[in-house]
Amino acid sequence: MTLWTSEAAAAATGGRTTRDFAIMGVSIDTRTIQPGDLFVALQAARDGHDFVAQALENGAAAALVSRIPEGVAPDAPLLVVPDVLAALEALGRAGRARMQGKVIAITGSVGKTSTKEMARIALTGQGVIHAAEASYNNHWGVPLTLARMPADTDFAIIEIGMNHPGEIEPLARLARPHVAMITTVAAAHLEAFGAIEGIAREKGAIFQGLQPAGHAVIPEDLPVTQTLRDCADAAGALVIGFGAHGMARPLKAETTDGVTEVRARILGETVDFSLATAGTHFVMNAVGVLAALSAAGADLDQAARRLSDWRPPLGRGAVEDLAGIRLIDDAYNSNPTSLSAGLATLARLTGGRRVAILGDMLELGPDEIAMHEAMAGDAAMAAVDLVHTAGPRMRALHQALPAARRGLHADSAAELGERIAELVTEGDIVLVKGSKGSKVSTVVDALRRTRQSTPPGERTE
Template sequence: MTLWTAEEAAAATGGVAIGDWHVNGISIDTRSIAKGDLFVALKAARDGHDFVAQALEKGAGAALVSRRPEGVSEDAPLLLVEDVQTGLEALGRAGRARTDARVIAVTGSVGKTSTKEMLARMLSDQGRTHAAVASYNNHWGVPLTLARMPRDTEFAVIEIGMNHPGEISPLAKQARPHVAMVTTVAPVHLEAFDGIEGIAAEKAAIMDGLEPGGVAVLNADIAEAPILQAVAGRAAQDVQWFGTGQGPIAPSYRLVATTLRGDETEAEVTLPGGQGHRLQIQSLGAHFAMNALGALACLAALDLDLTKAVQSLSLWSPVTGRGARETVSLGAGQGEILLLDDSYNANPTSVAAALAVLAATPCEGRRIAYLGDMKELGPQEAALHAALADLPAMADLDAVHCIGPLMGALHAALPADKRGGHYASSADVLADLPGQIGAGDVVLAKGSLSMALAKVVDGIRELGHGEATS
C-alpha cells in the first residue's frame, strides 16, 4: 500500500518533489532501510545527507533532504525542503490529519514503552492499529511515527518522552490524542529539573495535545497526582484515575491484589461500577499489573471491549531489553541460566521494580544482579545509587555486581555478603562472567542505555545457547 506519493508529500511539507515517486514506508537508517522507503536525512551524530546515495542504491523510493547531496544525480527522486526536521514534523502532522484513527498518547517516567506495547497488543485485536516502534518517543521519533501511520489506521498509540522541560507539549500537539496517559512520575532526568514537581508538570503537558472531548488517564498513587489533576481540570473533558487506592486520589480503576507466580503476574482489578477482572501477564512484575490497569482505562475511554482486551493482554510479553526473559542452556546435562534482560534503561524506580522481580523469581541456584549507572539524576545521584542497598528485594539476592563510577556508591553500601565486583564498564565484566554464573542461577542485567549492559546480556548468552521464553 502506498504511504505517500510525491504530490502528497510535497503538499504536506511545502517542499519540492523531484520525480513522480511513491513510497511505502519511512526510514532514518540505511542499515535497516527497506525497498520503497522514504529516507529522511536527519542530522544527528552524522549528517543524513551523507547517506542519501547509499539509501537510494539500497532501493529507497525517495529521500527527504534540504539540499542535493554530493554523488546524487539530478534526476534522483527527492523531496527538497528548507529543513529536514521541520519537514518530517510537517509530514507527521499531515499523516495524523488524514486519518480517522483514535489516538492514545502515553508518557511517564517509567513504563512508557511496555505500556505502549500492551496497548498495541490489545488494540490490534479490535482494529487496524499503528504504534511507535522501539522507544521512538522524542523530537524525531514522534513525527516519524505519525508520518508512518497508514491512512486506514483505526487505532494509534504514540509514546512521548522527554529529557528537558518544554519537550512534551509540542509533541503532544502533533499527536493530538483522544486519550492521554501518564504511567507515573519518578526522579528521572533530575539534572534538568529543580525537583520532581517539575517533572510532574512536564509529564502533565501531554494533556496540552488532547482533542476536544479528550480523556486523561492518570496514576492516582503518586504524591504528584494533584499536579496532574490541576492540569487535567483545564485540558481534559474527563479524567480516569488508576491505582491501588493508597495514594492521594481515589482511583476509579483499582488494583486490588497482585500475585507473582512462576514467571507470570496475576492481578485482580475492579473497574468503575464494580466490575471485576483477573489479569494474567506473561512476565513478573507488579509494575506491569499497574500499567496494564491504566491501559485498560485507556481502552474503556474509547468504548472498546474490555473482556476481549483482557484476553489479548494475556498474550503480551516484554520486548528485548525491557524485562524479556531468556533461558540460556549451558549444554547437554549442564543445566540452564534464566536471564532477565532489562538492559535498555534505568532509574531508581525501574531498578527497584526489576530487583523485586529478580527477588520473586523461582530459583534453584543464586539470584544475581548486574547493575549499571543510572544517569541524569543530578546532585542526588550518589545518594540515589547508595539507597538501592536498602531496598527490601536486596534481602533475597545473592550477589550484586556494580558497573560504572556512580554504582561505586551502591557497591560501598552493600553488605559484604552481597557485594560482587565493581567494574568501570560493561566490557570489563565479560572475562569474569564464567566464574560468576552457574546452572540454576537467575541473572538480571539493568542499567542506563549508555552503560551498554547489552554487552553483559550478550556475554551471558555466549555462555550457552539463548532461547527466548517470553
Template sequence: MSLWTSTDAAAATGGRVTADWVAEGISIDTRTLRPGDLFVALKDARDGHDFVAQALENGAAAALVSRIPEDVAPDAPLLVVDDVLPALEALGRAARARTRARVLAITGSVGKTSTKDMAAAALSPQGRVHAAEASLNNHWGVPLTLARMPADTDWAILELGMNHPGEIAPLSRMARPHVAMITTVGAAHMEAFGSLEGIAVEKASIFEGLEPAGHAIIPEDLPVTQILRDAADRAGAIVVGFGRDGMAKPVSSAVAEGETRVRARVLGETLDFTLSTAGAHFVMNAVGVLAAVTVLGAEPKASAGGLSDWRPYKGRGGVERIGGITLIDDSYNANPTSLAAGLATLDAMPPGRRVAILGDMLELGEDEYALHRAIADYPQMQGVALVHACGPRMRHLMEALPADRRGLWSEDAADLCARAGELVRDGDVVFVKGSKGSRVASVVDAIRRARQTPASDNNKG
C-alpha cells in the first residue's frame, strides 16, 4: 500500500511534480533510506539538497526539494516546493486529516520516549499502531512522524519536545491529539525557561491542540500540578490525574530479578502488569499510560498485558547483569528530576555495593553548580557507597561528598573510560547517568568491555 502518490503530495503541499511517482515511506537521511522512500531535503547541519542525487541512486521514489540540485536531472522524480520544512509540515497535517486514528501526544521533562514506547506496547495487540521513532519530537520530528503515518492507522502515538518557549503548542495543534499526557515537570532546559513554573506553562501548552472533548493526563504529585490542571481546564479538556492520589495510581509493586510486578487501580479497574525493568518512575508512567490508552478507547486489561512487551531503549534505564555486576544504564540524558528517579531505582535494587557514575547535567542555567552540589543531599543518594564523576559541573558534587564516598573524578568521560577496570568490583550495583553532552554513555561501553566474562566461565556455579 502506498504512503504518498505524487498527486496527493502535490495537493497537500501546493508543490510541483516533475514526474509521477509513488512513495512507500519518507526519509531525511540517505544512510537509512529504503528503496521507495520519498527523500526530504531538509536543511539542518547539512543541506539535504546536497544528497538528493545519492538518494535517487539509492532507490528513492522521489525527493522533496525547494530547488533542483545541479547534479540532478530536471526530469528526475521531484516534488518542488517553496520551502521544504513547511512542505513537510503540510504533509504531516494532510496525513493527520486523512486518518481515523485515535491520537495520543506525550510530553514531559523526563520519560517521553519510554512512555511513548510503553503506549505502543500497550496498544499493539489491539490494532495498527504508528509511533514516533526514537526521539523524533521536535519541529521537524513531529511533522515527519505524522507524514509517515499510514491512512489505515488505528492508534497514533506522538512525542512532543521543546528547548525554548513557544515550541509545544504549534506541534500539538498539528497533531490534534484526542489525549495529551504530561509525564512530569522538572528542571530541564532551565537556561531557556528560568523557573519550574515556566517549564510547566510550556508543557501544559500541549493541551491547546486537543480535539474537542479531549482528555488531559497529568501527574498529580508535583508542585506545579495546579498549573497543568488550570491549562487543561482552559482548553476544555477532561482531566485525569495519575499519581499516589490520582484516578490512576499504583497499589503495589515488587522488584524481582530486574522485573517489576505491579498492581494498579486505573479509572475504577484493578489491573496487573509486569515491566521488564526496575524503577518507580517507570511504574508511575506506566500507570499514566494505562489511563491514557483507556480514555483513548483501548481495552484496559489487554493494554496492561501489552506492557510486558515494552523494553527500554539503550541508555534509558535498562538493567543488565554483566561480568559479576548489575548495571543500570541510564546514560542517555540527565536533569535533576531524572537523576533523582534513577538513584531511587538504584536504591531499590537487590543487595550489593551501590556505585554511581555521573556525568554533567547540562542546560540548567545560572544555578547549575548549586544544583550539582545539591545532589549530595538527595535522600536517594544516601545509600550510594561510592561516586565516580566526570565534567566540571560534577566536580561540585564531588567536593560536597564525604571523602570516603568520593571515587574518581575526571574532566571528561575519556579518562574514566581508560580506567574502567578500576571503577567497579564484583557484586556491585552500578548506576550510570549524565547529559548526552557529557559522553558518560561511553563509560558504560568501557565497563562492558572491561567486565566481559569468558564463555567458559558462564557455567560456573
C-alpha cells in the first residue's frame, strides 16, 4: 500500500521531486531499509547524504535530500528540500493531519517504551494500530513515527522523550494527541533541570499539545502530582489520575512464578488482567494504560485481556530463566526511582539467593553520589542477599552497604563481567541494572554467554 505519492510528499514538505515515485515506508538507516522506502538523509553523527547512493541501490523508492549527493544521478528519484529535518517534521505534520483516528502520547522519566508497547499490544484487534518503533521519541523520532503512519490508522501511540528543557512541548504539538499519559516523574536527567519540579513541568508540557477536551492521564501518588495537575489544568485538559486512590487504580495484585494477576477499577469499571512480570511498577503503568485507552474510546475489556500478551522489552525488566539462575535484565536505564522498583521486583521473587548487580545511575546532577549512597537504605534492599557494584558512583553504595551484603566492586561493568564466575551461583535470582552509559549490559551478556543462553529478542535501544 502506498504511504506517500511523490506529489503528496512534495506538497507536504514544499520540496521538488526529480521524478514520480511511490513511497511504501520511511527510513533513516540503510542497514534496515526496505524496498519502497523513502530514505531520509538526516545529518547527525554522520551526514545521511553520504549514504543516499547505497539506499537507492538497496531498493529505496526515493531519498529526501537538501542537495544532490556526489555519485547520485540528477535524475535519480529524489525529493529535494532546503532542510531535511524540517522537511521530515513537515511530512510528520501532514501524516498527523490526514489521520482521523485517535492519538495517545506517552512520556515519563521511567517506563515510556514498555508502556507504549503495553498500549500497542492491548489495542490488538481494535483496528489499524500504529506505534513508535523502539525508543523513537526525540526530535527526529516523533516526526518519523508520524510520517510512517498510514492514513487509515485507528489508534496511534506516540512516545515522547526529553533530555533538556523545552523539548517535549513542540513534539506534543506535532503529535496533537487526544490522550497524553505521564508514567512517572523521577530524578532522570536531573543535571539539566536542577530539581524534580523542573522535570515535572517539562513532562507536563506534553498537555500543551492535547486536542480540545483532551485527557491528561497522570500518576496520583507522586510528590509532584500537583505540579502535573497544574500543567493539565493550564492546558484545559480533563484529568484522570491513576494510582492507589485514583480514578484508575489496582484493587489487588498477586504474583505467582513471575506472573501477576490483577483486578483494577478503571473509570468506574472493574476489569481483571494478567501481566507476565513480577514488577508492581508495571502493574501501575498497565492501569494507567487502560485508563488512557478507555479515554481514547477503545474497548476496555478487550484491551485488558490482551495485556497478557505483553512482555517487558529486553533490558527493561524482563525476567528469564537461564541455565541454573533466574535473571531480571533491567540494564537499559537507571535512576533512584527505577532502581527502587527493580529491587522491589527482586525482593518479591522467591526460590534462591537474591543478587543485585548494579551499574552507575547517570545524569543525576551534583547530588549523584549521595543518591547512590542512599540506595543502601531502600526498603527492598533488606531482602537482597548480595550486591555487586560497578562504576565510580556505585562505589558510594558499595561502601554504604553492611559487610554481609557487600559483594564485589569494580571500576567498570566490563571488569565485573570478566569476574562473572564470582558473582553468582546455581539457584540465584539476579537483578542486573544500570544506566545504559554504565554498560552494565556487558554483565548480562557475560551471564548469557556462560549460561549458554540466547537472548529472547533484540535489545531495545
